[in-house]
Amino acid sequence: MKKLQFSLNDANTRAWLYQIVILSVVVFFVWYLVDNTLHNLAARNIQTGFAFLDKEAGFAIGESFIEYNLTDTYWQAIKVGIFNTLLVSFIGVLLATLLGTVIGIARLSSNWLVNKLASVYVEVMRNIPLLIHLFFWYSLLTENLPSPRQALNPIDGVFLSNRGIKIPALVGDSLPWLGVAFILAILATIFLAYWAKNKQNKTGQTTPVFYISLGFFVLFPVLAVLFSGCQLDVVKPELKGFNFVNGWHFSPELAALLLGLVLYTAAFVAEIVRSGIQSIGTGQWEAGESLGLSRFKTLRLIIMPQAVRVMIPAMSNTFMNLTKNSSLAVAIGYPDIVSIVNTMLTQTGQAIEAVMIIMLAYFTISISIAIFMAWYNKRMALVER
Structure with missing residues (x-):
């Protein structure tokens, strides 16, 4: 057994000593900041802690997809903000990925017009600050659309x-049953895709996963409505006074935020998709052509599955950036977590706690995205045999 040597001439001893010293300095610095902050707050008779979260909020929230009333607590208001942020992030990531993928593929098109239009889109969108995007779309939606009495009616009920x-x-x-049916359809689709992949690896036989999955999303909701007694109605919006009542409402703030985030982020996604496809050698394209596959099928079946492995790390950063960029919603009045906590800060004066809540919310969402993408990256990685 090797003897431990406590000498400054020993590299391991010096390494441990340096780490202990650095850790001690960091701990002391953090302790000093906390102690100094608490002392200053006490000197100004400012209360600390999170007990205020159980008090009545007393302020209205313009847009809430979960139940919220003026008499609810600050904690309920924070949950509304978190849910609004999650909703925008989820829809934004989904739409930006779809749009960015199409534009990224278009940038590699042999058609001159399609190629140049996609290139112009990427360069214009990436070089305009996101905040300007949000202001532009918000102004367009609020100043160029008519009042509710002269509302545009492109489709019946819209x-x-x-x-x-x-x-x-x-x-x-029947509405809750409908939601459960869609969740079951998603789970059934995931199981079907996993089963079809194993079957293809063992037998070489393919399964029409897309059409069967489509059947799940039609059959399950229909069965849910039938078994729940067909208690489902469609309520159309009606104009009463100066605004509409009934129906589902999407505010100009939400629409402007989604438009800005999606169009801006899609430009970055497009570049990731373009570079991912270009990283695959031309021999793969030639192999697909030699098998008699069209360009589209070669791209879908051969190129994209390989390119995705290259794209995942960059996509992870882009998805997290979109989530954090949603905090700019406060500039156009959308009630996300930042906007709601800022209102809470104004009423309570709990500045440190408010900032900590915002930091914790975005940290939790971002780390969840990172963990999921790391898991997906591991599943997509090539396994050596």
Whole structure:
């Protein structure tokens, strides 16, 4: 057994000593900041802690997709903000990925016009600050659309005005069953894809996963509505006074935020997709052509599955950036976590706690995205045999 040597001439001893010294300095610095902060707060008779979260909020929130009333607590208001942020992030990531993928592929098109249009889109969108995007779309939606009394009605039951978008809503006791049916359809699709992949690896036989999955999303909701007694109605928006009532409402703030985030982030996604496809050798394209596959099928079946492995790390950063960029919603009045906590800060004066709540919320969402993408990256990685 090797003897431990406590000598400054020993490299291991010096390494441990340096780490202990650095850790001690960091701990002392953190302790000093905390102690100094608590002392200053006490000197100004400012209360600390999170007990205020159980008090009545007393302020209205313009847009809430979960139940919220003026008499609810600050904690309930924070949950509304977190849910609003998650909603924007999820929809934004989904739409930006779809749009960015299409534009990235278009940048590699042999058609001169398609190629140049995609290139112009990428360069224009990436070189305009996101905040300008948000201001532009918000101004466009609020100043160039008519009032509710003169609302545009492109489709029956759908109204566009400077108060937002109104669409028909589903109501009734069958609605929860409908939600469960869609969740079951998603789970069934995931299981089917996993089973079809194993079957193809063992037998070489393919399964029409897309069409079967489509059947799940049609059959399960229909069965859910039938077994729950068909208690489902469609309620259309109606103009009463100066605004619409009933139906589902999407505010100009939400629409402007999603438009800005999606169009801006899609430009970065497009470049990731383009570089990922270009990283695959031309021999793979030639192999697909030699098998008699069209360019589209070669791209879908051969190129993209390989390119995705290259894209995942950059996509992870882009998805996290979109989530954190959603904090700019406060500039156009959308009630995300930052906006709601800022209102809470104004009422309570709990500045440190408010900032900590915002930091914790974005840290939790970002780290969840990072963990999921790391898991997906591991599943997509090539396994050596």
